Amino acid sequence: MNDELIAHVRQKDDSTWDSPHKLSAHLESTARIAEVNAAKFHSGDWGKAAGLAHDAGKGRTVWQKYLQVKSGYDEEAHLEGKRGKIPHAIHGAKLVEDLFGKGIGRFLAYCISGHHAGLPNWSSSEGAGRASLQFQQSQVKDLDTVDPGIVDNIQFAKPTNPPWRFGKELDVSLWIRMLYSSLVDADFLDTESYMNQDQAATRGGYCSMSELLDRFNQYNKHLDETSEDTKVNGIRRSIRTKCVQMASDEQGIFSLSVPTGGGKTLSSLAFALEHAKQHRLHRIIYVIPYTSIIEQNADVFRRAVGEDQVIEHHSSLEENDSTPKSRLASENWDAPIIVTTSVQFFESLFAAKSSRCRKLHNIVKSVVILDEAQLVPVDFLAPILKAMQLLVNHYQVSFVISTATQPAFKEHTVGAKQFPGLKDIKEMMGDNEAVTLLYQSLERCRVRFPEDLHSLSSWEEIAEELKQYDQVLCVVSDRKSCRELHELMPQGTFHLSALMCGQHRSEIIKTIKEKLKDVEPIRVISTQLVEAGVDLDFPVVYRALAGLDSIAQAAGRCNREGKLPEKGRVVVFNPPKKPPIGMLRKAADTTRSLVSLNEPDPLCFEMFEKYFAELYWKANSLDTKGIVDLLDPYHNDLQECSINFRTAAEKFHIIDESQQKTILVRYGEGERLIDLLKAKGPDRWIMRKLQRYTVNVYNHDFNQLRQRGSIEEISPEIFALATNFDYSVDTGLLVDETPFNPEQFIL
Secondary structure, eight states: OOTTOEEEOOBSSSSOBOOOEEHHHHHHHHHHHHHHHHHTTTOHHHHHHHHHHTTGGGSSHHHHHHHHHHHTSOTTOOOOSOOSOOOOHHHHHHHHHHHHHHHHHHHHHHHHHTTTTOOOBSSGGGSOGGGSHHHHHHTOOOGGGSOHHHHHHHHHTOOOSOSSOOOSTTHHHHHHHHHHHHHHHHHHHHHHHHHOHHHHHTSOOOOOHHHHHHHHHHHHHHHHHHSOOOHHHHHHHHHHHHHHHHTTSOSSEEEEEOOTTSOHHHHHHHHHHHHHHHHTOOEEEEEESOHHHHHHHHHHHHHHHOGGGEEEESTTOOGGGSOHHHHHHHHHTOSSEEEEEHHHHHHHHTOOSHHHHTTGGGGSSEEEEEETGGGSOGGGHHHHHHHHHHHHHHSOEEEEEEESSOOOOBOEEETTEEEOOBSOEEETTOSHHHHHHHHHHTOOEEEEOOSSTTOOOOHHHHHHHHTTOSEEEEEOSSHHHHHHHHHTSOTTOEEEOTTSOHHHHHHHHHHHHHHHHTTOOEEEEEOGGGGSSOOOOBSEEEEESOOHHHHHHHHTTBSTTOOSSSOEEEEEEOOSSOOOTTHHHHHHHHHHHHHTTOOSOTTSHHHHHHHHHHHHHHSSOSSTTOHHHHTOTTTSOGGGTOOBHHHHHHHOOSSOGGGEEEEEOOSTHHHHHHHHHHHHOOOHHHHHHHGGGEEEEEHHHHHHHHHTTOEEEEETTEEEESSGGGEETTTEEOOOOOOOOGGGGOO
């Protein structure tokens, strides 16, 4: 290979340049790293080939001149012909297909062509047009100008057959995406080692799983010695012990069915650390549905294993709350414990962009804990479960499905419908009888349903009932209902909904906890944002009729610590209006049909399998966007290996961002930050801090606010309240909104 060819150049100062990053060194180093990454899923030779070929297009005279002209590295260089950017990735993609044929070559071509721009569609039939791999390859006319030494190295690195016999549907596309991740991360890391050596030096240096387990055991020992000797704490310790005992089982899919308040967070981490140590796994990934609880769980883990061993990866992370090292790790999840969101985890599994896919190879050889797993979105349930099963089958991933309301994720048949579930789920708490006894032992409240499940109660009637209690929580199913009921309550009643920014909610929740601890009068009206992971402990809880899982979660905020002399009281009522159309209404209807069967205990463990089986049967589709077909090469033409990566990624959005807008609100520190943003422009650290001061609203409500002059565009496509008149310290953003979809909380 011509040793004069350059991959990157770096300027020391205004007048001098460092020695260039040689193309030969970059290709070889990227190939080594990609080989190591892909070897974790028995595809090391594929990673090596992709690394050697990814920048083959830079090995042309025209591209070398382009680099020197664009960078200013060689002032004497000049470039004839067309102006603008000269592509290089597609040349490597075309080259491997010419050298290795449509089979091996096509697999690699997807990865190489998209290592900057993202995984492409094969053809233009799904709207990809000129961005499709097929079209891009047809435009390559100068492959013969690629340096012969590069071509020889690629040819000698031809991979063998794929590591396993591919099945239908998502098997091929997930494997290609894992290869792509291996290549993209390798390319980033080798380029970083040349362009930013200080940054590269901060990577790595984490504790082993054995060291983390020792720290965790010491933390639990201290916790047990200093905690009150209550019945509930004793049960929590026994649950944790069972989880540790299960850790020696073979890798696979585990369920952790424990009632709310049973200590699932620490118990699941105890299992994961022990399981990772015994099976030599690399990391633990804790997946949480709501940003409102991600910080508190990450803080628990940090106290248990160390501040610098846990990485948060979510949109609300403030810049000054993370170290440079943690920001680097969040790019590729190169840390032992990752705490992330459902959106980040699942959308990454179906993403096309290099920035989203870079971390995927680090999911291999891991334990993934799905906290509050019942909240996995039904519209995408089929592709999600299929991807989970493939990760278990081929990528040495163990899943823990952790929830008090275990969804029916097992393969099963309801009527004429076959549910495409998971295989061989192992319950950590034992058989059904053992789990039932556990639920009975942690029963801390009584749930009362209305005698007439079709008779509606007015908000005025509910308000009068709530006024009878000094300490009471009432949970409703939408933000408008929350505000309407709150307006009927006495002054001093607290309101919680997503019309309040994250910082506002956190402050209110902190105040509520303090008042509960000090046994002060406290009444709260909330949406279901309190139902997952918010550790409130009320003697009385009211819940508007909803899905059985939501009712159980609300009940988990009642007598949580089991300290009341008698069992707590949970009252389910029929609100004056039905839940929003869609899965929320179907969930409430399913609850109504099951409870009407006069089950003696509607929240017993066995009821949730019946509930979710019926709910999934009622769903219009478990793959509403057709993700599986888009990613299945067998669905179209296997000979062409036609996969629509980009279209699938565009359709796989748990939150439909096109239906809502984000508004920066002038609450607390948000006022100063918004004014600073107006003065300085969208500086990165300001934008990160402002994540805590945002509210999402539907487009209709956004347009109303804008028409009345309440919103200003302070930077292109960045909107903020013009004044604080439209934001209440009691209820948040003042907007007469339409019913909301609770999935918008999942960020």
